[in-house]
Amino acid sequence: MLSAILNLSLRYRGLVILGALILGALGIFSLQNLDIDAFPDTTPAQVQINTVAPALGPLEVEQQITIPLEQSLGAMPRLADMRSISKFGMSQVVVTFREGTDIYFARNQINERLSSLELSPGIPRPRLGPVSTGLGEVFHYNLTLRGVDLSTAKPELVEEKLTYLRTVHDWQVRPKLRTVPGVAEINSWGGFERQYQVRIDPRRLLKFGLTFEQVCTAVYENNRNSGGGNIVRNDQMLLVQGVGRTSSLQEIGDIVVSAEKGIPIFVRDVADVEIGAEIRRGAVTAEGRGEVVLGLGFMLMGENTRHVTQALKARLEEIKPTLPRDVEIVTVYDRTELVDHVIGTVRKNLFEGGLFVVAVLFLFLGNLRASLIVAVAIPLSLLCAFSGMLKFGIAASLLSLGAVDFGMVVDSSVVMVENCIRHLAHGAHGKSRLELIREAAVEVRKPTLFGELIIMIVYLPILTLEGIEGKLFRPMALTVIFALIGSMILSMTLMPVLASLVLPRRISEREPLLMRLAHAIHNPVLNLCMHHKWAVLGIAAGVLTVAFGMIAPHLGAEFVPRLSEGALVIGVTRLAGTDLESSVRNNTQIEKALLREFPDEIRHIWSRAGTAEVATDPMGVELTDVCISLQPRSQWKRAATQAELIAEMQK
Numbered sequence: 056m057l058s059a060i061l062n063l064s065l066r067y068r069g070l071v072i073l074g075a076l077i078l079g080a081l082g083i084f085s086l087q088n089l090d091i092d093a094f095p096d097t098t099p100a101q102v103q104i105n106t107v108a109p110a111l112g113p114l115e116v117e118q119q120i121t122i123p124l125e126q127s128l129g130a131m132p133r134l135a136d137m138r139s140i141s142k143f144g145m146s147q148v149v150v151t152f153r154e155g156t157d158i159y160f161a162r163n164q165i166n167e168r169l170s171s172l173e174l175s176p177g178i179p180r181p182r183l184g185p186v187s188t189g190l191g192e193v194f195h196y197n198l199t200l201r202g203v204d205l206s207t208a209k210p211e212l213v214e215e216k217l218t219y220l221r222t223v224h225d226w227q228v229r230p231k232l233r234t235v236p237g238v239a240e241i242n243s244w245g246g247f248e249r250q251y252q253v254r255i256d257p258r259r260l261l262k263f264g265l266t267f268e269q270v271c272t273a274v275y276e277n278n279r280n281s282g283g284g285n286i287v288r289n290d291q292m293l294l295v296q297g298v299g300r301t302s303s304l305q306e307i308g309d310i311v312v313s314a315e316k317g318i319p320i321f322v323r324d325v326a327d328v329e330i331g332a333e334i335r336r337g338a339v340t341a342e343g344r345g346e347v348v349l350g351l352g353f354m355l356m357g358e359n360t361r362h363v364t365q366a367l368k369a370r371l372e373e374i375k376p377t378l379p380r381d382v383e384i385v386t387v388y389d390r391t392e393l394v395d396h397v398i399g400t401v402r403k404n405l406f407e408g409g410l411f412v413v414a415v416l417f418l419f420l421g422n423l424r425a426s427l428i429v430a431v432a433i434p435l436s437l438l439c440a441f442s443g444m445l446k447f448g449i450a451a452s453l454l455s456l457g458a459v460d461f462g463m464v465v466d467s468s469v470v471m472v473e474n475c476i477r478h479l480a481h482g483a484h485g486k487s488r489l490e491l492i493r494e495a496a497v498e499v500r501k502p503t504l505f506g507e508l509i510i511m512i513v514y515l516p517i518l519t520l521e522g523i524e525g526k527l528f529r530p531m532a533l534t535v536i537f538a539l540i541g542s543m544i545l546s547m548t549l550m551p552v553l554a555s556l557v558l559p560r561r562i563s564e565r566e567p568l569l570m571r572l573a574h575a576i577h578n579p580v581l582n583l584c585m586h587h588k589w590a591v592l593g594i595a596a597g598v599l600t601v602a603f604g605m606i607a608p609h610l611g612a613e614f615v616p617r618l619s620e621g622a623l624v625i626g627v628t629r630l631a632g633t634d635l636e637s638s639v640r641n642n643t644q645i646e647k648a649l650l651r652e653f654p655d656e657i658r659h660i661w662s663r664a665g666t667a668e669v670a671t672d673p674m675g676v677e678l679t680d681v682c683i684s685l686q687p688r689s690q691w692k693r694a695a696t697q698a699e700l701i702a703e704m705q706k
Contacts (some may be wrong), residue, residue, distance in 0.1 A: 061496045064548040065489050071552045075435060082438020089441060090359045090450035093397045096190045097526040100158050101151040102165055103184030105670050109144040109334045117141035119175050124148045127172045131164050140673055147673050158186060158356055184671055185240035187353040193360055194352030194367045195388035197341050197661060198224050201381050205345030206643045213346060214247055218332060220348040221246030223382055228374055235370050237363035239355040244667035245339035246348040247332035251307060255326040263320050265313060270325060273312040304328050337665030338639050343647035346639060364391045387659040387684055401456045409433050412461045418569045425472050428553045432468040432545050433461055439541025440534050449530045458531040459538050463510055467503035467546040474499045475554040489555055496551045507543045511536050625681035633677040638664040642679055655692045656700060659684045
């Protein structure tokens with residue numbers, strides 16, 4: 056069969072070259088459509104169920120919300136694990152499904168269970184978290200007031216300005232960003248969410264002999280519209296509608312609660328009606344200038360990180376001119392920076408590695424044309440790998456692309472072309488050029504094929520990994536296998552064809568200088584080893600004993616490579632019970648201290664205390680994440696590496 060393939064390739068050389076061009080075009084198309092990320096997403100199929108109940112303490116939340124939810128969600132199809140957390144005013148249940156479960160099937164199962172769940176009266180309906188993963192938080196931006204420092208402002212002014220910023224974000228920025236394709240959620244963190252509040256005075260209730268429930272019922276029943284059908288008059292139909300929905304503080308205050316002896320008692324008689332804010336569970340400060348409103352962009356599961364983030368940036372630029380003049384939006388975190396950095400590193404390494412391989416091939420083969428023929432296998436094998444990655448949904452990342460070894464890719468092609476040179480140099484009289492190349496290819500095809508298959512078999516155990524390990528390392532193994540398959544096909548088809556077309560007609564086999572030097576060193580060593588076999592075996596056994604018994608146990612180990620992505624997170628933990636205002640003050644002090652000490656290293660700094668509106672990360676108000684995005688390393692003055700910078704910040 057191998058001989059038949061080689062014969063057909065050499066007979067139809069034009070078709071083989073055309074097929075290689077088509078393979079390259081498919082690879083380029085696949086590369087343009089590949090998902091690109093810094094590293095594989097290891098998050099399993101999981102769904103968050105959040106329930107906000109501001110009036111309940113942790114024990115009540117556990118008893119009235121969390122336990123009924125867990126009992127209702129138990130024994131679902133493909134359920135793997137369930138965990139929960141109950142905090143003051145909030146419950147979160149995280150349901151994890153088995154690997155391979157479709158996320159929308161999982162959410163549909165949960166929605167069916169929630170539809171039949173009955174919670175205590177007054178408790179809001181549980182809400183599902185966004186269709187995203189642990190790596191779906193790809194975009195951060197701050198809303199601030201131009202030229203205003205809220206760190207020293209009065210509390211009344213701070214609340215007023217933050218309510219204004221939160222309203223601008225929730226009604227102007229957030230709805231437009233949510234329409235970006237691939238976006239799962241635009242979350243709000245910090246600020247004050249505006250509310251119309253009716254603050255009932257118990258003393259005035261007693262004065263008029265009313266109850267709390269009567270006021271609540273009156274406000275509810277007098278704050279809605281109703282339809283009244285229609286009236287037909289003179290061949291015209293007029294719609295009848297009762298308009299009762301309130302739209303101002305005065306209208307709420309004018310709602311009648313009761314009447315005593317014909318005298319109405321209004322809401323304003325028993326309560327103060329004013330604009331307030333929802334109970335806050337989190338706050339954000341930035342740049343040492345006090346509180347801001349933070350927007351977080353979450354990517355849909357399975358989307359392309361680069362495309363979604365770029366679309367969010369473009370939409371944000373469209374939104375900026377439509378905002379009030381005193382509102383400024385600053386992008387503080389952008390996942391594409393990390394992705395571009397990683398992909399740039401991979402691209403640079405692949406390009407430099409390819410040049411290095413060509414140089415080494417020239418030194419060892421001693422023929423520039425032969426080196427260039429073999430070098431063609433590198434990009435074509437990579438393009439073949441890209442096609443396989445697109446077909447199997449593998450993202451281009453540091454782990455998947457960084458594992459490609461050019462030595463393995465060109466190994467069979469090197470042997471093939473080198474043997475073709477040897478046969479052409481010592482060709483028998485009466486045999487044509489094609490016959491010599493065919494004989495050379497058939498002679499080495501079987502051992503090179505077995506060598507590639509053995510390398511592929513080495514990667515098969517990695518394909519059996521499950522869970523996080525499988526999601527991390529299976530893409531790497533599959534990418535290498537796809538590249539080796541491409542290399543194997545090219546070495547059987549394209550390499551003999553190019554050798555017949557590109558190699559010079561008259562060629563002399565001569566040993567390059569580098570090979571002569573290598574043999575001069577290797578031959579005496581080999582003779583010495585062959586005369587002292589047991590000594591060589593003893594030294595080898597001693598080296599293995601030292602390596603595995605004394606050195607290996609003391610080596611460090613990492614599950615994944617550490618990426619210096621140009622951003623840091625400092626975790627701050629305070630005593631339980633710390634109030635939010637105290638956390639805000641301390642966070643601003645931390646920001647000012649770091650900006651004062653590291654002005655050339657820090658580009659943006661912002662602190663997230665507590666929990667966002669959609670509680671994807673349910674932290675308490677005593678916990679803070681201080682996020683720092685860094686300037687390019689060429690501008691740093693206090694440190695040369697990120698590890699040194701972290702040590703300086705720790706001090």
